[in-house]
Amino acid sequence: MIFLGVISSLFDSVYPIFNRYALDNFVVKNTLKGLPAFIILYVVVLIVQVVDNFVTCALCGQVEMCMDRDLRNASFNHLQELSFDYFNRNNVGYIHARVMSDTGKIGVMVAWRMMDVIWNGSYILWVFVMMTILNPRLAAYVLVMVPIAAVIAIYFQKRLLVLNRKIREINSTITGNFNEGITGAKAIKSLVVEGKITDDFEKDTEKMRRESVHSTHYSALFSSLITMLSTLSLALILWKGGKLSTEGFMQIGTLTVFISYALGLLEPVQNVIVTISEMIAVQVNVERLFKLLETESDVSDSKEVIEKYGDTFNPKKENWEPLVGDIEFKDVSFRYPDGDEYVLENFNLKVPKGTNVAIVGETGAGKSTLVNLVCRFF
Structure with missing residues (x-):
């Protein structure tokens, strides 16, 4: 050219x-x-x-x-x-x-x-x-x-x-x-x-x-x-x-x-x-x-995890272990990066596999935050 x-x-x-x-x-x-x-x-x-x-x-x-x-x-x-x-x-x-x-x-x-x-x-x-x-x-x-x-x-x-x-x-x-x-x-x-x-x-x-x-x-x-x-x-x-x-x-x-x-x-x-x-x-x-x-994600996997399980676009599903289903929070405190107040403080919760737990609370209490944390979005 x-x-x-x-x-x-x-x-x-x-x-x-x-x-x-x-x-x-x-x-x-x-x-x-x-x-x-x-x-x-x-x-x-x-x-x-x-x-x-x-x-x-x-x-x-x-x-x-x-x-x-x-x-x-x-x-x-x-x-x-x-x-x-x-x-x-x-x-x-x-x-x-x-x-x-x-x-x-x-x-x-x-x-x-x-x-x-x-x-x-x-x-x-x-x-x-x-x-x-x-x-x-x-x-x-x-x-x-x-x-x-x-x-x-x-x-x-x-x-x-x-x-x-x-x-x-x-x-x-x-x-x-x-x-x-x-x-x-x-x-x-x-x-x-x-x-x-x-x-x-x-x-x-x-x-x-x-x-x-x-x-x-x-x-x-x-x-x-x-x-x-x-x-x-x-x-x-x-x-x-x-x-x-x-x-x-x-x-x-x-x-x-x-x-x-x-x-x-x-x-x-x-x-x-x-x-x-x-x-x-x-x-x-x-x-x-x-x-x-060049912005790095706040949630990132180690090299060892990527080598074994793959990344977002190249997952190695054959190496994934079966999901057990147990969910547990131990003394979790969390606030959003653009927020000033903690949504959760010293929060504890255990949900054994095969059970149902209802999370009830007013708007802003942290219901969606729990799901976001379980899914590792934050």
Whole structure:
């Protein structure tokens, strides 16, 4: 994918050279000699680039989808191994955003964003080489704008990065609240708190709107400054290159090459800076996903137990002993990880096999907790 992207950028940088040759050899000399060979070569290059672009995009899509699949399978399977404690501390919307949204952004980064950096970066390199070969002095007038554009891009992207992080955090909160609002619709209606839930949701969406508009203003100013630099670069080329052409020191075809490069060079510089900033911003998604993947379950088996009995996804049922059925609690004290009070304190209970025991108590007394502990969910 990377190799073909570099080749594609080379083809894009070559087209102005074709124009130069056509102007200097066909237009200026007023002849069609060699035109068939020129057309054949041009068409061959065009066809090869079309095939190159098609394969590159197909590989980018494959890389993205495979990355999404692998990360989502890994995170979903890991969720099945975590204890109830994790789901007590994190709502469904938060977990859903990690498994779906964050993995999607990482897939886009590894495939398309990486390709953007490779293509634009290699294009800038090819253009630099070709301009230097054609006319080093005139190339300097174009390239002097590159560091200026880079400084402006870095300045704006630092601020855009902060704003985008805020927007993504707010969006994550909205997604979580949206999910909870739907899954908990029955409870919300039963408690008649639709108004409060709606007000909170509207506050979050309004906050996201403000930050998004702020970010858009920065982006608009950034794009305008880059366009201005591109125009200044073109003006320098027309001024210096025009003088060289009229004085006979440079052919008109070479001037058109520099005009093409001046118009198209700063946009790749802008794209490289923006893409790198986006890749840095995706670090937040990477950190949040790996925080999930690296979370260890509070309930875990020893290596010896796993070797003999297997794990969640690969149980060795042939080694399981028959269940006897005796259940016994000895001085058990328990409180939930996100709670402050003990649900059970010094609790004792023995249930012999073949007997029935009824656990009776008011809500919150610990009836469900006993079942959760017997099943080893906590």
